Amino acid sequence: MKKILVIHGPNLQLLGERQPSIYGRTDLASIDRDLKRLAAARGATLTIMQSNHEGEIVERIGSAKGRYDALLINPAAYTHTSVAIRDAIEAAGVPAVEVHLSNIYAREAFRHQSLIAPVCRGQVCGFGPASYRLGLQAALTLGARPRKPGRKG
Numbered sequence: 240m241k242k243i244l245v246i247h248g249p250n251l252q253l254l255g256e257r258q259p260s261i262y263g264r265t266d267l268a269s270i271d272r273d274l275k276r277l278a279a280a281r282g283a284t285l286t287i288m289q290s291n292h293e294g295e296i297v298e299r300i301g302s303a304k305g306r307y308d309a310l311l312i313n314p315a316a317y318t319h320t321s322v323a324i325r326d327a328i329e330a331a332g333v334p335a336v337e338v339h340l341s342n343i344y345a346r347e348a349f350r351h352q353s354l355i356a357p358v359c360r361g362q363v364c365g366f367g368p369a370s371y372r373l374g375l376q377a378a379l380t381l382g383a384r385p386r387k388p389g390r391k392g
């Protein structure tokens with residue numbers, strides 16, 4: 240069974256009420272429920288966290304090695320600033336997929352650069368909550384944990 244760690248970065252706990260013209264009306268709990276349904280249908284398990292603290296995110300990524308097959312991460316504002324999160328993903332060696340609700344390339348110039356994207360397998364952005372679903376589908380194709388011979392999933 241595949242295990243995926245889902246990380247939501249800062250301010251994403253406000254989804255649904257935060258700038259709905261950009262981020263939509265769907266709240267984080269609905270996104271999480273949807274992801275869990277999709278994962279269950281694919282025989283995978285998710286661990287989901289949200290944090291406003293860079294250090295906490297760094298620590299969770301640091302302890303992901305050997306425990307998760309992939310990371311699905313929306314680093315939110317840290318996308319554009321965090322060398323620490325980038326280094327944590329690179330050091331952990333767990334394949335990662337970066338997602339964003341909005342199209343960061345169609346917004347302010349400071350959002351056009353992701354420090355995280357170069358250490359991820361890929362990025363999905365601009366599709367609202369569907370970015371997460373598409374990102375999870377991609378993450379489910381990745382795998383880093385050693386498999387026990389003869390065991391499925």
Ligand code: DQA
Pocket residue numbers: 249250251313314315316317318338339340341342343350
């Ligand atoms: C975001 C885009 C970021 O630029 C922003 O800081 C966020 C959300 C997105 O999902 O569209 O907080 O990651």
